[in-house]
Amino acid sequence: MGSFREKNGKLEYRFSFKDPYGKVIRKSVTGYSEEECLGKYEAFMKSVASPVSEKSDGTTIPMLLKEVLNNDFNKNYIQESTYSLYLGILEIIESGSLKTTPITDVTGDSLEQFLMSLTDCYADSVIQKVHRHLKATMDTAVERKIIKSNPMNASDFRRPKSSKKTLDVKAFTKEEHKLFMTVLEEYKVPRGRNNYKKQILIEIYSGLRMGEINALTPECIDFKNNVIHVRSTISHGIENRAYVKDGAKTYEGSREVPISKKLKPILEQALEEMTDNQLGFIFYDNNKDDVISTKQVNNFFRRVVAKAGLPMRGQHALRHTFATRCIEAGVSAEVLRKWLGHKNIHITLDTYADVFNSLHNESIERFETRLKVKETLFEYVAA
Known part of the structure; x- marks a missing residue:
């Protein structure tokens, strides 16, 4: 029970209660008599009693997650490429032990066991996404009063890490870069197959993502201002369908990238060899239309x-090779961020931390060389 006290000419009844999730809440009601206060107290307690029934209707985590994804996609909260990615996460969840288990029967242990089952099969980035979607779905179940609490919010619930080694997409070394360019130039494309040499050269000389390159139109190539206007990309949609996405991968992805002397003749040749197509793209698969x-x-x-x-290694290594050569040439991190279309400079610094760090010794050597030159000049003048 609670206690009474006078407050501003009225009686205040103060009491404590536990919410459906076990948290102790303190509250007070006021009235002109004890009977009035106790009446308000009883009415309040009745209103908060058993707000969650936890009566199972057979809803499972995959069922609820799919409903939320479809709703977000239909209301344009997520784009087709994101929706397709999330459906892939849904497939992983559907393939495990949580597929047929009602949400009301899902426990913290069963969620941890399912996540542990992924550690030998998937990279840590995938497990992170699965964990995030599971947690969000369980939170939705709480909001809908299907369950009282989300066991994933417990302080001792931790996402397991993948046992698979993370494979970094590394740039070509200078020696590898030279060898690759030689082999690319000499490589003979089999008859009847598409030739993608120019796209590869554009990526290695501009740092554009391949989806951005394949979405280029003649209007994107601005020789007057010597820049490429990046405004759209080829993305992956439902059932891995390639489609044109207006706008780049991110807001910062819409940008202007400079055309170097090495890049200009490649773009000029690509424009000359461009074939008519319904989308007006410089690069188009005429075999499949x-x-x-x-x-x-x-x-x-x-x-x-x-x-x-x-x-x-993956073709994205070409973009990393461009960035690495830029850093070696002294291009600042902020300028490189704009060229690459990174959201913020931290992404650039984190992605290429090893490259920036490797230049420290060279910078010290240049600094010391500069000092020696100054000292020599000073000594000569003094003499």
């Missing part, structure tokens, strides 16, 4: 890498 996906170029890139005898 469709846009060119990043996967198509990546398969071509891998064949060239294998021909060169280089360690296998």
